[in-house]
Structures are given as structure tokens and as C-alpha cells.
């Protein structure tokens with residue numbers, strides 16, 4: 001007789017991008033070993049009757065601020081917040097100090113965060129020097145993140161330092177990314193354009209408060225048309241270089257971005273993917289007015305954002321987690337152009353997503369596709385992750401579509417201690433988070449210890 005299973009999940013409805021069915025799942029040695037059942041002799045059983053069993057959900061846009069800015073967040077608090085919300089894998093960004101743009105600083109970051117993670121995690125390598133891309137890929141970077149931007153007032157030095165504005169350098173990074181088979185994930189911009197017009201119409205006129213900032217955003221000055229213009233150049237250079245491009249901040253950008261990506265993907269057959277920022281649908285004007293500088297974007301054109309999912313323009317769905325401390329952000333009520341810009345989303349992402357399912361705007365099939373399977377495919381981690389099938393890692397986000405959540409500052413596990421979604425309510429929440437067969441969250445309470453999460457290297461990682 002074979003050894004007992006480590007875990008059996010019974011009676012739940014299992015979801016993939018194309019199907020759903022009620023079956024039991026058996027787990028042994030961190031992997032899914034059976035789907036169907038009944039499975040006897042398990043060390044632990046979870047009754048998921050009435051619950052929906054999704055592949056472990058990914059948060060692909062985290063800023064956990066380590067190293068260098070850990071007074072805002074660190075890898076332990078950030079990944080704990082994500083685990084609490086129902087995430088099983090986080091991808092962390094690169095605007096750290098020191099930034100992980102060389103083998104040495106990337107390895108330093110890997111070493112620092114390894115004992116802290118509650119979820120599995122992957123790390124972007126910082127795209128700044130074309131000559132270091134190969135080493136970052138070899139060290140396990142999941143992709144290369146490029147900030148094709150800088151802050152208009154340089155109040156955000158750790159982004160400006162990372163800014164790649166020279167298109168020749170950008171092109172060489174694309175060549176290097178192509179050669180190692182990774183994806184270049186880019187925050188596009190034309191910061192000189194943005195700076196000139198924002199200064200002309202706002203800052204030089206003394207209009208700097210939070211509502212002036214948000215007006216400039218709506219007008220397409222801050223995080224606006226410059227991003228789309230940057231995207232246009234980047235799409236072209238990526239195509240010439242033959243590099244895979246992943247477009248960040250779809251939904252933040254004005255609507256011209258959707259058509260450009262649609263054209264590149266569907267007319268030109270270019271290898272490009274895009275992640276849709278859900279704040280572009282969920283952050284209402286009313287909520288924006290309430291939180292002011294505690295969000296940098298809001299939904300200027302939600303219909304177009306929803307349509308981008310239906311059109312196959314958006315590949316991933318995400319709610320960016322870019323926390324700053326209260327002290328960092330509060331002065332933004334008076335001068336929003338002089339404070340770091342961000343929002344929270346690690347803990348709030350899954351409930352807000354499920355709320356949209358309850359409202360009939362999304363399906364759980366789409367959640368399985370855009371928040372698990374597609375990211376796993378793009379980064380080359382499929383089918384080890386991103387899917388519920390025999391042989392895959394036993395990562396599950398089990399959700400209760402009836403559970404109600406309301407967002408309160410005091411419930412947030414992020415070190416920043418606040419939420420951009422304060423006062424909003426959601427119906428639908430994760431009630432179990434399971435990582436490689438281990439329960440890391442139950443009813444929102446994180447059960448894992450720091451260091452439970454493992455590093456997930458990208459496809460160019462060299463065995464070491």
C-alpha cells in the first residue's frame with residue numbers, strides 16, 4: 001500500500017480557464033498526484049464543499065521595498081499581506097536601494113528576502129545595463145524590468161536612477177533579453193513631455209494639490225499620453241530586436257494604448273503581452289477623491305479596460321502593490337507632484353477581483369486564466385504552476401464567493417498600515433491559501449512562517 005496523501009481537498013469545484021467540475025484533489029510531496037477521488041488515508045483533509053478551488057493566484061506587480069526602503073514595507077510584511085488575501089506567488093519589482101541591476105546586487109536581494117517570504121516568489125532583474133542582463137538571467141531573474149521613465153521632480157530618486165530613457169540602451173537591453181529568452185517588462189513613458197506640460201499647466205500655476213494631480217492624470221499629463229508614446233517606440237524596437245515585450249500599467253495609460261497593443265499582437269503577430277491594472281476599473285472617482293494622494297491612478301475609462309479583456313489585449317490582471325508610509329504620502333494633499341506615487345493592492349486584490357465576478361463582469365474561468373495560467377505561461381513556469389493538474393505544484397486559492405470583506409486600515413498587514421481601498425466592500429474572498437500542499441492561510445489568517453515561500457527562478461537560470 002502506498003503512503004497516505006499529505007493533503008486531500010474534497011468536494012470543491014475546480015476551475016480552469018475552460019472548465020469547472022466538482023472533484024477531489026490528492027497531494028503528496030508538494031505536487032498534485034490525483035484528481036477525482038475519493039482518496040483515502042490523508043494526513044490532512046479540507047472540506048471545500050460549496051467553495052471554488054482555483055489554481056494558486058499570482059500577484060505579478062509587488063513593490064516589497066527590500067532592500068533599501070523597508071520602513072515602507074519589507075518582504076515579510078508584503079508577502080504576508082499577499083498571502084492573507086489569497087495569493088500564493090508574488091513577483092517583486094526592482095526599485096530598491098541598491099537596485100538589483102547587477103549580479104552582485106541581485107544575489108544580495110535574493111539572500112535578503114529568502115528567509116522572509118510567505119508565498120513563493122520570483123524577482124525581476126533590473127534592466128539598466130545591457131551587459132548585466134545575461135548574468136541576471138543566469139541568476140534566476142524571472143524577467144527584466146525596465147523603468148523607461150523618471151519622476152518629473154526627481155522626488156523619487158530610486159526610480160530616476162533606474163530610468164532607461166536612451167532608446168539605444170533600451171534597444172540593447174532588448175537584444176540581451178532576447179538572447180537569454182526572458183521577457184522585458186516595461187513601464188513606458190516620455191518623461192520630458194510629461195514634465196513640460198505638467199509644469200506648464202499645473203506646477204508653475206501653483207496648482208499642486210491632490211485634485212490638481214488627479215486632473216492632470218485624467219488629462220493625460222501625469223501617467224498619460226507620454227506613456228503611450230513611449231509604448232509606441234518600445235513596441236517597435238522590441239519587434240526589430242525580436243524581443244518578447246511585457247507591457248506594464250495597461251489601464252493606467254490612456255485608451256490609445258489598447259489599440260496599439262491590439263495592432264501589435266493581432267495584426268503584426270508580435271510576441272507581446274500586457275498586464276491590466278484593475279484600479280482602472282475599481283478605483284472610482286469617488287474613492288479617488290476620498291484617498292487623494294494614496295492612489296496615483298483611477299478609472300478614467302473603465303469600459304475600455306473591461307473591453308481589453310474580452311478583446312484579448314490584456315493577458316494578466318493585477319492590482320499593483322506600491323506602498324509608501326503615511327509620512328511619505330500625507331504631504332501629497334497639498335503637493336501631490338512632490339511625493340512618491342503609489343497605492344496598495346497585495347491584500348485587496350483577490351476580494352476586489354472576486355467582487356467583479358459576483359457582479360458578472362468577470363468569470364472564474366477568466367480569473368484562472370489571467371491571474372494564474374497566463375502569467376505562468378508568459379514566464380515559462382507552466383505547467384509546474386498556474387494550473388490544477390496532476391504533476392503540478394499543489395498551489396490553490398480556495399474562495400468563498402459569498403464571503404464579505406470591507407477594507408479597513410487596521411486590518412491591513414502591509415507595513416504601510418493603510419489601504420487605498422478604505423471603506424470599500426467586496427463580496428467574495430479567499431478562505432484557504434495552499435502553497436505546495438501546505439496551508440499558508442485560513443480565513444484570512446496567515447499560517448505560514450517567514451521563509452515558507454521559495455524562490456521561483458526564471459527560465460534562463462543556470463544550475464548552481
Ligand SMILES: [Zn+2]
Nearest residue numbers: 061093320322
Ligand atoms: Zn509598479
